[in-house]
Structures are given as C-alpha cells and as structure tokens.
Amino acid sequence: MLENYVPIFLMIAAGFGFGLVMMKVNEWLGPKSPNAEKLSTYESGMEPVRSARERFSVKYYMVAMLFIIFDIEVVFLYPWAVSFKELGMAGFITMTVFITILLVGFYYIWRKGALEWD
C-alpha cells in the first residue's frame, strides 16, 4: 500500500527541490536595482501601516485566558449532550451544578471588569 506512494513522494521532493534551486539561482545571478517604487506594495495591495512584529496588548492575553477557560467547557458539554438520554435526570442535575459553578466564575470576571476592553 504505502510503497505505491513512493513515486509520488519522490515527485513532490523533486518539485520542491527544483523550485528552490531556481529561486536561489535567480537571486544569485539576476541584476538588482531596487528603488522606492519597486519595493512598494503591488497594485491595489494595502500599504502596511507599521511592522506586524510588535507586542500584543496585555488585554489580549486576558481575553485569551478567559477564552481558554470558557471554551474548554464545551469539551464536557459535548459528550454529555450525545449521551443525554442514557444519563437521564442524574446527568442533567450534574451538568446543572457544573454550569452553575461556571456561572459564578463568569459573574466574577464580569464584575471584576475583565471583559471590558478599555
């Protein structure tokens, strides 16, 4: 099975290799005369406002952390929803308790102002 694909892998490797070699050769042999107009964004592309390699605001981390916590709860909800019928009332009560505790946490971050961007 797998050895049937060997030619394809070889083909892919050869393709990448050829492309890379051509690019390097071009860069090495081709004449270079850069000017401001040539280096600017092509045609209707956006002019970059500033470098993309800058620090993110701390607020972003805050939102990311809260997102992780509240996103991951779905991992519990999904299997529960799938087997809802088998689990019945006991499962429902358990999940209600879980969601209630989660809501306490949500109320807490809300009142603390962690959800305000500014």
Add this chain to the structure above:
Amino acid sequence: MQEFLNWLKTPGLTHFLIVSGILFSLGVFAVLTRRNAIMVLMGIELILNAANINFIAFSRYSTGTLDGQVIAIFVIILAAAEAAIALAIVLNIYQNFNTVNVDEFNRLRD
C-alpha cells in the same frame, strides 16, 4: 526497508507509543534547556499531550473501554487551566521584572 515499510503501514499500539515517547522526550528536553518561561510551559504541554496519546492508544488497542478517552478529555481541561494560570503568573512576572527568562530570577536562593 521492505520490512520497515510493512511495519509502518499497519499502525498498531507500538506506533502510538513511539510517537508519545518522542513527544515526552521533547517536552522534558524543552523544560530542561529553554530559558523563556513560556517555552518551558510549552514543553510541559508536550508532556501532558504525550500522556494523552498514551491514554487514547491504550484505550483503543488494549483495554477496549472508553476510560482512557475520558481521562484524555480531563487532561485537556487540566492543561488548559494550568496554561491560563501560568500565563497570568508570567504576565505578573513580566510586569515586575521586565523579563520572562527563568534564569534571571534569582532573588530567592541559598
């Protein structure tokens, strides 16, 4: 070569264990060698995910029950909680020390 390819094309428990072993080693390596606290924490995530692969592989190939997969779900959540708290602590460290390199904190030592 042929034998190796034959072995590769029938994935079994061993394959998964090898992957998880590699992942575990990479995680430990990252923890031991990295200076940046975030990188150390990413190494720890690798260790947790290596354990996860083990759990799911054993659950699929050797025990035949869903126990391992349930554990894996819990481990994912545990890792998320740990990551959130670690990030908060690292942010706090950054505000106090202006660096996140673990070898630059040595106010507490013998």
Add this chain to the structure above:
Amino acid sequence: MVEQLIANLRGFIPEVSLAVTFCVALVAGLIVKKHQQEFISVLALVGTLIAGVFVLIYADQSQTLFSGMIVADPFATYFKVVITLCSIIIILFSQYSSEVQQTVKRMGEYYALLVAMTLGMFLMVGATNLLMMVLAIELTSLTSYILSGYTKEATDSSEASLKYIIYGALSTGLMLYGISILFGLTGATDMFGVNQALAAGPVNAIALLIASILIIAGFGYKISAVPFHFWTPDVYEGAPVTITAFLSVASKAAGFAVMIRFFKVCFIDSNVVGLPAGMWASLQGFEWNNLVAILAVLTMTLGNLVAVWQDNMKRLLAYSSIAHAGYMLMGVVVLSDKGVAAVLIYFAVYLFMNLGAFYCVMLVANKLGSEHIDSYKGLGHRAPLLSTAMVVFFISLAGLPPTAGFIGKLYLFAALLDAQWVWLAVIGALNSVVSLYYYVRVVRNMFLRDPEGSAEPVALPVAQVVILLALVIPTLVLGLYFGPLVDFANASVVMFGLP
C-alpha cells in the same frame, strides 16, 4: 440514578459545603464593601467549620462514592480533621498577617482560594481512582500557585509563584505520563482494579518501575521529598507566611494521604499468609518501599544538613519541613499499620508545632519587618512570651521531651524497630541530632545575644496571644497526655476495601 446520586451526596456533604463556601466567598468579595472585608474571613471560617462538623458527624462511615471515584473511610476522615484544623488556624492567622491585610481589594479571592485548596485536599485524601487523584492534586496545586503569588506587587512573591508553577506543572506532567503507562499495563483506572490486574499476572517489570518512579515524582513534589524539593525553599521564602504555613502542613498531609493510599491499595498482596498482625506485603517482585526508603534517607539528610546554613527563618523552616517529610516517609516504608498510625500521629503533632513556629515568624516579621535570624537577637528580653512559645515549638520540632514532637518521633521509631528497619532508624536518629543544632542556634540568638539596634519591648495584642496559646498548649499537652490521639490514629488506619 437520581436516588443513587443523592445517596452519594450524603457521604459528600463536607466537600459540598466547602464548594458552596468557595462560591459564596468569591461572590461576597465583589458585593461586600471595602471596609467590611473581615466579613469574608468570617464567612470562610464558618464554611470550613461546617465542613469540619460534617466530617465528624459522618466519621464512622466507610463507603465508596460516585462509582468508585472517591471513598469516605476512617483514614480519609483523620486527614480531613487535620486539614480542617489547619485551614481554620490559617484563616485566623490571615487576620493578623500584615502582608495579607495590605491587599484589601482582593480579600475575597484570598479566602475563596483558601477554601478551594481545602476542598482539593479533601478530595485528595479520599481519591481511589487515578483520574480523581490527579484532578484533586491539580486542584490543590493550581490554587496554591495563585496563593503563593498572592501579594503580586512583591517581586519575591511573584518569583515564588513562577518557580512553583514550573516545578509543579512538570511533576504533574511526569505523574500523568506514569499513570498512562500504569493504565496501559493494567487496563484499569481504579486503584482496586490496578491491584487485581497486577496480582493476576506478571507485567513488564521495567515498565512498571518507570511508571512508579514517574508517579513518585508527582507525590514527591507534593510532599517536597528530595530530589523533587527544589521549589520548596524558594516558594516558602517568597510566598506570604500564612500560605507557607498552610503548604507546609495541610498540603503535605494531603500528599502523604494520597501517596499512602495509592501505594497500599495498588501494590498490596492480599494473598500472603503468615504475616504478623498489622503488617502487609507488597506484590512479589515489586518492593516499592525500598524506593521510598532511599527517598526518606535523602530527604531527611539533605533537609537537615542544608538547614544548618540558613539565615532566613522562612528558609530555615522550609528545610526543616523537608527534613520532617523525610521522617514521616520512614513510617510509610515499613508496610505496617503501626507505621501508618505513626505517620498519622506525627501529622497531628506537626500541625501544632509547625504552624506555631510559622506563626511566631509571622508575628516577628509583622513587628520588625525582617525574617533574618540576626533580627531575633535579644528577642527573649523584648518579647518574652513570644520567644518562650517559639522555644517550645522548636524543642518540639527537634523531638525532645516533654513536648508533642517527642511522642511523634517515638511512635515512628517504634514502628521502624518493630519492622526490623534498624539502619533506617539509626539514620533518622542521627538526623534528629543534626536538627538540634539549627533549632538551638535560633534559641541562642533570642536569649543569649544582645539585641542589635532598638531594644524596646514588643507588645502583642490579646487576640494574637490567644492564638499563640492555642498552639502552645496542645504542643505541650500532647507531649504528656497522648492516649486519645494514639487511639484515634490507630482506629484511623483502616482503609475502605482493604482488610
């Protein structure tokens, strides 16, 4: 199903009341006005007390809950009592800790997290499922990471919490990997199931050894055993004193409880006949107690030797607590009910003496603003009561009569000699002698040295004196009248599901 759930909840009331207290304290911290924040500490205190009362009401039960996830048995009950006492004392301490009281705005979080940590420890001592065990350890750890960095403006505190989370998360990761291998070998997540699978047939010995070393790494970090102790001195020094005291007693107690239960339930060989009463054997070909014996020797020796060089009191007590973990590990090594009972007795004693020592350090730090050993010079004349109390705690920590520490050590060494572990007992005794040196060094500074700088008396408010006496008196009384404690401990070695 629902009836079963309600029946299970009946054995779970202490944990439920802690969980409710946690939620209420968290919300109260938002609602209550800033100048009324003491209200939250009262709330946390009441909640913990209620949990403690429920623990005592249901003390005689021995049953498994939530389809084998956790058990409520005498062994768990004993540790729950110790942990509840410890967290009540810590909540009282916190009222007088200047470090904690400075952060008025976040007081709700502080008490809520303390309660959550207590909940995590309650779950730890009862866990019989590997998943439950990991989750409980993690709940305890996550809250302690935050609390050790609670005074977040202080650089020491934040450094401590970063070091703690890196070591802690690594050990949890190693432990989980070990558990995944154990799960693969046995196909069970339940401790009893693991035991049955291991007893039924031999498994790959090397894989089992690797798994148990990785799992020991997780326990070792929790009880700060060498070589998993590196976080301990730094975290103990950097964290607020109240949290340090809590970690050194309650967290260690819960770690020991879960470790003893894990090793006893998973690796007991129930088919061996002809053992003396109260002894048990580990499964053939897997003598895990030898691993623990090495750990015990390393832990107490390193703890005591390094403590000799310490000048910061919190660091000194950190190494002393590492050494004490080593002593208590000796009780685990011997595989007998006497050994486990000795560990239980030691924890009850350790609760009072270690909390007392940390309380004295906290009071001195409040008054003098320093934890350095030099600032204790001449303290015996400036604060006679405080210094005398400290001497009592240190004598007890060193294990000399007529204090409670002596009783704790006596039962430990008796259990060791009873099980023919003479060499270990000798090393333990030598270590106790070394420990005397650094305790006496502090005492000498307090009473035989002249004060540097100001020599004016240090006054203590009445409430603080009451708490101090509440810790000194048990330390002295348990050294003379220890019958009930020993009976309680002997009755508490019974674990659910084991003969």
